[in-house]
Amino acid sequence: MEIFKYMSKYDYEQLVMCHDEASGLKAIIAIHDTTLGPALGGTRMWTYGSEEEAIEDALRLAKGMTYKNAAAGLNLGGGKTVIIGNPREDKNESMFRAFGRYIQGLNGRYITAEDVGTTVQDMDVIHEETDYVTGISPAFGSSGNPSPVTAYGVYRGMKAAAKEGFGSDSLEGKTIAVQGVGNVAYHLCRHLHEEGAHLIVTDINEEAVQKAVDEFGAQAVGINEIYSVDCDIYAPCALGATINDETIPQIKAKVIAGAANNQLKETKHGDILHEKGVVYTPDYVINAGGVINVADELNGYNKDRAMKRVETIYDNVTRVFEIARRDHIPTYKAADRMAEERIESMRKSRSQFLQNGHHILSRR
Numbered sequence: 293m294e295i296f297k298y299m300s301k302y303d304y305e306q307l308v309m310c311h312d313e314a315s316g317l318k319a320i321i322a323i324h325d326t327t328l329g330p331a332l333g334g335t336r337m338w339t340y341g342s343e344e345e346a347i348e349d350a351l352r353l354a355k356g357m358t359y360k361n362a363a364a365g366l367n368l369g370g371g372k373t374v375i376i377g378n379p380r381e382d383k384n385e386s387m388f389r390a391f392g393r394y395i396q397g398l399n400g401r402y403i404t405a406e407d408v409g410t411t412v413q414d415m416d417v418i419h420e421e422t423d424y425v426t427g428i429s430p431a432f433g434s435s436g437n438p439s440p441v442t443a444y445g446v447y448r449g450m451k452a453a454a455k456e457g458f459g460s461d462s463l464e465g466k467t468i469a470v471q472g473v474g475n476v477a478y479h480l481c482r483h484l485h486e487e488g489a490h491l492i493v494t495d496i497n498e499e500a501v502q503k504a505v506d507e508f509g510a511q512a513v514g515i516n517e518i519y520s521v522d523c524d525i526y527a528p529c530a531l532g533a534t535i536n537d538e539t540i541p542q543i544k545a546k547v548i549a550g551a552a553n554n555q556l557k558e559t560k561h562g563d564i565l566h567e568k569g570v571v572y573t574p575d576y577v578i579n580a581g582g583v584i585n586v587a588d589e590l591n592g593y594n595k596d597r598a599m600k601r602v603e604t605i606y607d608n609v610t611r612v613f614e615i616a617r618r619d620h621i622p623t624y625k626a627a628d629r630m631a632e633e634r635i636e637s638m639r640k641s642r643s644q645f646l647q648n649g650h651h652i653l654s655r656r
């Protein structure tokens with residue numbers, strides 16, 4: 293991978309390689325765009341096949357956060373971290389302390405939170421070294437684990453997508469295939485079960501599957517079976533790129549709406565879904581609940597205010613479908629248009645010089 297070529301193609305600002313021999317920290321912080329404000333995005337810990345794969349993931353996820361934050365109406369830019377390692381085996385306190393010092397060194401250009409493989413406890417350790425971290429324990433006056441809020445946002449966005457696909461936003465009696473029943477999808481399944489949906493689930497973690505079967509009466513299927521099951525809605529809630537050349541011909545769902553980041557392997561897969569008449573709900577619009585919730589910490593966390601803002605995901609998803617219909621474009625392009633228009637208008641209006649300009653973190 294030619295890194296500068298890639299950064300130039302998608303207009304990235306900064307890539308930081310963080311290394312601490314003593315703790316084993318190998319982290320990559322990618323900052324995509326800070327036009328709207330400091331870059332806020334979570335930290336993923338994962339066993340990557342190669343360093344190149346990790347860098348690419350950090351870059352792709354950071355760009356997704358720029359669009360997610362912009363589309364959600366937040367005054368925040370986009371960034372993300374990946375830590376190379378197994379979250380079950382390789383974590384230690386000094387690793388997250390070292391990582392916290394690297395974040396502090398960026399002096400507020402990047403603010404972190406949880407993502408796959410990291411927890412509230414990890415954020416608390418990072419907080420020992422820096423204030424540029426969110427999703428820390430409620431004991432610190434913070435918002436804690438963002439996953440239940442992300443799940444609520446996905447649930448609301450899925451209802452808006454159902455309205456588009458089926459003419460009603462009721463999920464009662466709908467069959468929903470959920471891929472991955474981890475932190476977010478467990479709570480999503482609870483909302484869906486409470487509304488009377490039938491659930492089909494899969495996960496590489498058998499315990500997680502069993503919990504969904506026991507608590508929500510879900511039907512369990514194999515890892516590769518999930519794409520081809522008879523269902524109304526496919527909810528990708530594991531990792532990215534699950535909508536691709538191999539899976540699209542298998543998917544029977546009329547609507548796709550889930551929590552995972554970067555669901556389309558390539559943009560052409562969004563075009564194919566559009567041609568097939570599948571209602572694809574752009575990932576970064578529907579899964580913004582977690583970042584909306586942690587971002588509220590920057591103003592002194594207020595749960596009611598944060599949840600009110602999460603409710604807007606229903607309207608944002610609806611708006612994306614309206615733009616797609618109006619401009620005869622696939623939904624992923626409509627979402628990009630919505631986010632890019634906001635960034636561009638702010639870029640233009642901010643060109644005027646201001647001594648000691650107001651900064652979002654000054655309110656903390």
Ligand SMILES: NC(=O)c1ccc[n+]([C@@H]2O[C@H](COP(=O)([O-])OP(=O)(O)OC[C@H]3O[C@@H](n4cnc5c(N)ncnc54)[C@H](O)[C@@H]3O)[C@@H](O)[C@H]2O)c1
Nearest residue numbers: 438439442472474475476495496497530551552553579582
């Ligand atoms: N946690 C949040 O607040 C949040 C916010 C926005 C987006 N997301 C995205 O949502 C997705 C899920 O996040 P999470 O926090 O629930 O993570 P998680 O790690 O708790 O859950 C992911 C689940 O997917 C399972 N999984 C992994 N590979 C799989 C495969 N091939 N097939 C089936 N299951 C598989 C894992 O075993 C795990 O149970 C991620 O893509 C994440 O980036 C999370």
Ligand SMILES: CC(C)C[C@H](N)C(=O)O
Nearest residue numbers: 334405406407438582583
């Ligand atoms: C800031 C975090 C809550 C980010 C979250 N992991 C996401 O992808 O949106």
